Amino acid sequence: MELPLIPSLPLNVTDQMGRRVAVPFPPQRIVSLVPSQTELLFDLGLGEKVVGVTKFCIHPAEARTQATVIGGTKNFDFDKIAALKPDLIIGNKEENYQDGIEQLADQYPVWLSDISNLTEALDMIRRVGFIVGAKEKATVLADEIEASFATFAASATEVALVSAAYFIWRKPYMVATTGTFIDDMLRRVGFVNAFTGLSRYPEITAEQLATTAPQRILLSSEPYPFAEKHVAEFQQICPTAKVEIVDGELFSWYGSRLLKSAAYFTQLH
DSSP states (O other): OOOOOOOOEEEEEEOTTSOEEEEEESOSSEEEOSHHHHHHHHHTTOGGGEEEEOTTOOSSTTHHHHSEEOBOSSSBOHHHHHHHOOSEEEEETTTSOHHHHHHHHTTSOEEEEOOSSHHHHHHHHHHHHHHTTOHHHHHHHHHHHHHHHHHHHHHTTTSOOEEEEEEEETTTTEEOOBTSHHHHHHHHHTEEETTBTBBSSOBOOHHHHHHHOOSEEEEESSSSOOOGGGHHHHHHHSTTSEEEEEOHHHHHOOSGGGGGHHHHHGGGO
């Protein structure tokens, strides 16, 4: 026998964009438009309530089989979303696209995160936990992440700062710079961004890289799938640099995966 749904009470909250959103509490049918936030929802025990995810929501493995795939992070299938009848959609200012978000917000409660550093990521985790009815779990998770970074910072205080270039794309070369979450992670590891001052994700040339001459070149495993075969390419441009592949998820996913980041960063010194 199917039990009747408990009526949801409206909860008026503010998202990280400063937008007021009326969310049924607790939400029963959630669509997540961001991979790191999808993983967070599952880790908070909300997997059964996540009815829609993007094709990039690869963690946990069951996310894309248990929920409906509603397209990518920047091209939503609005018909699929409508069929899911969501009572909450969770997105992100940078990873999603404004026109799509505005179209969804005309019909559904849409809560947006806006994250450029660890502090904002922890705030997102706590706020999402609150609006989905998992406040205690989210608080414990955020506290654990915060503590892991504090411990890492204490152990890394005497490490000499070195310049680093963090590549997210090839053909054209693109790096993560000032104002990005990745840049905040680099600073916490103890790196000085070699391209500080450029805007967020600029294209750069091989000549610019050679002239800048960073001590470390970090090739992210995502969004471009850099692999060992690309190391020689960068080594030729900067012969004295240490070139290595790094786990892009642990530098750029700002949800529960951050629990693993600090420990990973200790290996990069």
